[in-house]
Amino acid sequence: MTRKFFITTAIDYPNSRPHIGTAFEKIGADVQARYRRMEGYDVHFLMGNDENTVKVSRRAAELKRDTQEYCNDMANQFKEVWRALDISFDDFIQTSEPRHHAGCQKFIQKVFDNGYIYKGSYDGLYCDGCEGFKTEKEVKEAGGVCPDHKVAPVVRQEPCYFFALSKFQDRLLEYYEKNADFIQPDSRRNEIVTLVKTELRDVNITRLGQQWGIRVPFDPEFTIYVWFDALLNYITAIGYCSKPNGDAGAVGMSFEKWWPADIHFIGKDITRFHCALWPAMCFAAGIEVPTLVYGHGFITSGGEKMSKTLGNIVEPHEVTAIAGADGYRYYFMRECPFPGDGDFSWDRLKIVFNSDLGKNLGNLLSRVTTLIVSNYSCVLDGTAGQTPSPIVLNLANVVKEVRGHMEACQYNIALERIWRQILDPANQYVDKNEPWKLVKTDKDATRLVLFNLIEPLRAAAILLKPVLVRSSETIYRSFNFTQPWEKVSYADVANRPAQADDMRVIAKLDERGKVPPLFPVIK
């Protein structure tokens, strides 16, 4: 029986286009999704946009556009960016969709019926210009005024509904205790445990007098506050509210099948919402709590936090333009430890791309294929059914190690292992055996050397499939392996499926009669 695996990423505000920081999370999630699919899991990979915020409707108004139309346009732009990075999402939810609205209302009603929502009043700093409350922090940072309107906000009291978060303190702590892996990486755990132990307060989950947003079903004067709405995308997308008649539900999806989520990928800044508020909401509504929340690190640009004023915001297309989607994915997965922070710089991109991808990997393919093409007319006669002599002696261990790092989202370490344990030995083997010399005196021996060298290329291609989506396939399809590319899994790396035909180079050759460079050098 295949195991289901439900992966989500945080939904993004569509106020501005995604940058390399936003994309970092999606790539990490995508690598996990692709890895799990290879390993035979039934994967559902969800992404989306968070549209029910005042900021979105205000931004649309500024542009003199209809809010919904603006959201749809932005959602299309986001999806375009994700596709350009080969992010293999299965579903993309917009929180303005009927399936989300219906699901949210069902959920909040359920929590209300279960007695965890009560009416009260909220004291806050209110800005007339914004027609909304500002946080103390916001006002303080702006020097005592509204950061947008530069006017001192007034204290205002307003009726609202509270979610009784504080009632779940014990259950939350017990859940953390029993599920040691719930919060990843471990460094985030303490923070949350302390938080829940010390300052768990009930939260205001409504707003008054807003047009855009989701109505509170038991009091339609109110709209649902964004966090109480946003988190629900994880369940509304998979049919939390689907009805037998199909009305408002996600087509063909089954909440029962997919929930709970196996991994929520989020930024470290919103860990608390996902590790405290969200599980409490699940308890309150009587649904299961997600299995794992993974709070990844942030990306700086040129050593600085990305900001408009510094002008160092980098958009994905700028990077793919010179490194391609695979170069892009490799850079961030290899250079930036997923649990921690990482930096992007153009210098570093060039170095990493040329050295790791061009020199170590791409050039290995070139030197091996060219020797086979020019000396053996592409075919290594008599190799059908043969087993190559291993260049990597402990390949099974390497696979085991890489697999462990992939599952722990330690992508940078997984990649480092592949380079050090597989590609370096392969390049050294070429140098030691000097097939270009050997071929002049012993063509049979050389044939075996080359045959052996195809093996680490096959291993690397398979192990890299989740990261180097396109070039791993190009490497694999340069040869006539019996096992189809669509079917390869990590298990095939050490347990090489029998090769039916003589090994040969089947890549399309360029005008020079060679296999074209995989990763042309960035000047």
Add this chain to the structure above:
RNA sequence: CCCGGGGUGGAGCAGUGGUAGCUCGCCAGGCUCAUAACCUGGAGGUCGCAGGUUCAAAUCCUGCCCCCGGAACCA
């Protein structure tokens, strides 16, 4: 103030008591099949600071300094 994480050659990291290691970059040599690639060797660190424990500390203890993070719309 308090809590958590961290400070190791130019950059990024390993390393929890016993001659300080890896990747990239840099320099030199080798080689020439290959994307001027690849291989080998080298320079470069008083392991944040100051004490202490020990035959022996990056590694244990104490104090201090610095950086990052620490609930409300923020990737």
